[in-house]
Amino acid sequence: MKRHPWHSSDDYSPGSLVRENDGFASGAVFVQTLDSELDGDLDDNFTRVRRGQLGPQYDEFDFRVNMTRMIKPAADDSECATTWASISENFIYPESNEAALYSGIPHPYSPDHCFELCGEVVCEKDMAERTDFTTRKNPSYSRPRCKERHNIPAYFIIGYSQSGTTFFSDVIRKHNDVRAACHKEIHYFDVTLYLRAQYHKNRVDKPRSITSYFGCFRRVNFDQKKIIGDHTVKAIYTDIWYPSWVRAINQRMKLIVLLRDPTKRTYSRFSQMGGGRGCPRFIRREFCRDMLPYVTTMLRYIKMKCPGLQPGGDPSHAYRCGYHYGTELLDNDTIISGLYELHVRHWLNFFPPEQFLFISSDMLFKSPEEAMSRATDFLELPPYEPGAIQKYISEIGPHTHTRNKAPPHPEAMEMLRQFYAPYNDELRKLLISVFHIPEEEITF
Numbered sequence: 528m529k530r531h532p533w534h535s536s537d538d539y540s541p542g543s544l545v546r547e548n549d550g551f552a553s554g555a556v557f558v559q560t561l562d563s564e565l566d567g568d569l570d571d572n573f574t575r576v577r578r579g580q581l582g583p584q585y586d587e588f589d590f591r592v593n594m595t596r597m598i599k600p601a602a603d604d605s606e607c608a609t610t611w612a613s614i615s616e617n618f619i620y621p622e623s624n625e626a627a628l629y630s631g632i633p634h635p636y637s638p639d640h641c642f643e644l645c646g647e648v649v650c651e652k653d654m655a656e657r658t659d660f661t662t663r664k665n666p667s668y669s670r671p672r673c674k675e676r677h678n679i680p681a682y683f684i685i686g687y688s689q690s691g692t693t694f695f696s697d698v699i700r701k702h703n704d705v706r707a708a709c710h711k712e713i714h715y716f717d718v719t720l721y722l723r724a725q726y727h728k729n730r731v732d733k734p735r736s737i738t739s740y741f742g743c744f745r746r747v748n749f750d751q752k753k754i755i756g757d758h759t760v761k762a763i764y765t766d767i768w769y770p771s772w773v774r775a776i777n778q779r780m781k782l783i784v785l786l787r788d789p790t791k792r793t794y795s796r797f798s799q800m801g802g803g804r805g806c807p808r809f810i811r812r813e814f815c816r817d818m819l820p821y822v823t824t825m826l827r828y829i830k831m832k833c834p835g836l837q838p839g840g841d842p843s844h845a846y847r848c849g850y851h852y853g854t855e856l857l858d859n860d861t862i863i864s865g866l867y868e869l870h871v872r873h874w875l876n877f878f879p880p881e882q883f884l885f886i887s888s889d890m891l892f893k894s895p896e897e898a899m900s901r902a903t904d905f906l907e908l909p910p911y912e913p914g915a916i917q918k919y920i921s922e923i924g925p926h927t928h929t930r931n932k933a934p935p936h937p938e939a940m941e942m943l944r945q946f947y948a949p950y951n952d953e954l955r956k957l958l959i960s961v962f963h964i965p966e967e968e969i970t971f
């Protein structure tokens with residue numbers, strides 16, 4: 528399986544992607560060229576790419592992606608501002624002109640939420656009318672021109688990565704009435720069509736059309752009352768359009784959110800970057816060695832990049848500043864994705880509160896039986912057999928990360944705590960007032 532060079536560093540060694548000559552080879556070449564020749568003035572490099580002086584393989588997309596590596600730990604606010612001004616001038620498209628970002632490529636999300644299925648354009652309204660909810664647990668959808676009915680996921684684990692989602696996902700799919708999708712994270716709706724074409728270019732395991740997305744759930748027999756779910760656990764923060772797509776495929780989708788203290792979660796994400804798996808190519812090495820410069824710099828960039836970001840404020844800022852939304856310049860979704868309150872409020876525009884289930888990661892880790900019983904109640908499934916969960920855990924392992932992690936840097940952790948505190952307060956209010964979650968269950 529080929530991997531995206533900035534998705535994971537697992538099999539990334541210099542030259543390997545170039546030899547494979549896949550869609551991202553130019554990106555890999557570019558990184559190497561940056562390393563050897565171009566590591567210098569940002570503006571000059573971009574001008575050379577724009578003028579085609581580096582050859583057609585250095586297209587703007589690759590360039591923007593790989594520019595991430597140019598960002599250095601900034602010594603202070605003014606150094607950060609200078610770098611940021613230069614980056615914004617060259618790489619950030621005006622927010623109001625989103626279409627320009629995908630220049631010439633029509634925006635895939637129409638206000639009617641339509642998409643193509645079996646060669647026909649299907650809109651949210653049609654889906655709602657034609658979706659078979661008579662066997663409610665196992666919704667399916669048929670169109671006259673489709674040769675077969677499509678299975679539709681009944682639930683979606685929308686968040687949050689690094690919160691025990693792999694553990695949760697492995698236990699839930701062991702339930703007798705749950706069928707696993709083709710794999711844990713499908714990531715179908717993550718990106719706009721343009722990015723999806725690039726992102727999934729050489730990944731046979733990733734669906735590239737809505738038909739193949741539904742194909743991921745084929746193993747469910749329509750006559751059975753089993754349900755299927757999508758476990759793409761970054762959905763909640765990936766893209767501002769995500770909830771509209773999820774709603775388009777199933778308005779009654781049950782949404783599961785695992786919530787972990789965002790400071791601990793950021794440390795987990797940071798460890799994933801810099802720990803045993805190595806530092807991804809797109810991040811400058813300095814960032815992975817020490818948490819403090821990473822956190823300090825990223826918080827500075829966020830302040831500059833996202834002036835509209837505020838607790839209780841407009842959620843679109845969280846998406847605008849996130850990794851997938853438009854410009855992949857900074858790995859700042861590691862931090863931004865912890866602004867839970869903004870994401871939850873955004874998703875509430877698309878789904879009623881009763882379609883959400885929040886599970887605290889602390890509860891999942893300490894008392895998996897209790898957490899899973901909430902999940903089965905919510906999904907209206909029979910409870911697990913007594914002892915089944917412990918049996919599964921002994922089969923699948925505890926899922927804790929055993930890799931060598933650098934210890935959390937106390938100053939960096941404190942900075943994160945302060946950054947997240949007002950957002951956590953807003954989240955607490957929201958969980959209590961809208962979702963009626965008892966205060967004592969909110970552990971951060």
Ligand SMILES: Nc1ncnc2c1ncn2[C@@H]1O[C@H](COP(=O)(O)OS(=O)(=O)O)[C@@H](OP(=O)(O)O)[C@H]1O
Binds near residue numbers: 688694891892926
């Ligand atoms: N059973 C149990 N007990 C305690 N801790 C557990 C458990 N299962 C998962 N974890 C911790 O959850 C973190 C991984 O979360 P995810 O599986 O959601 O990560 S990922 O998004 O799939 O990468 C990761 O956290 P960190 O160790 O802090 O990185 C895991 O150690």
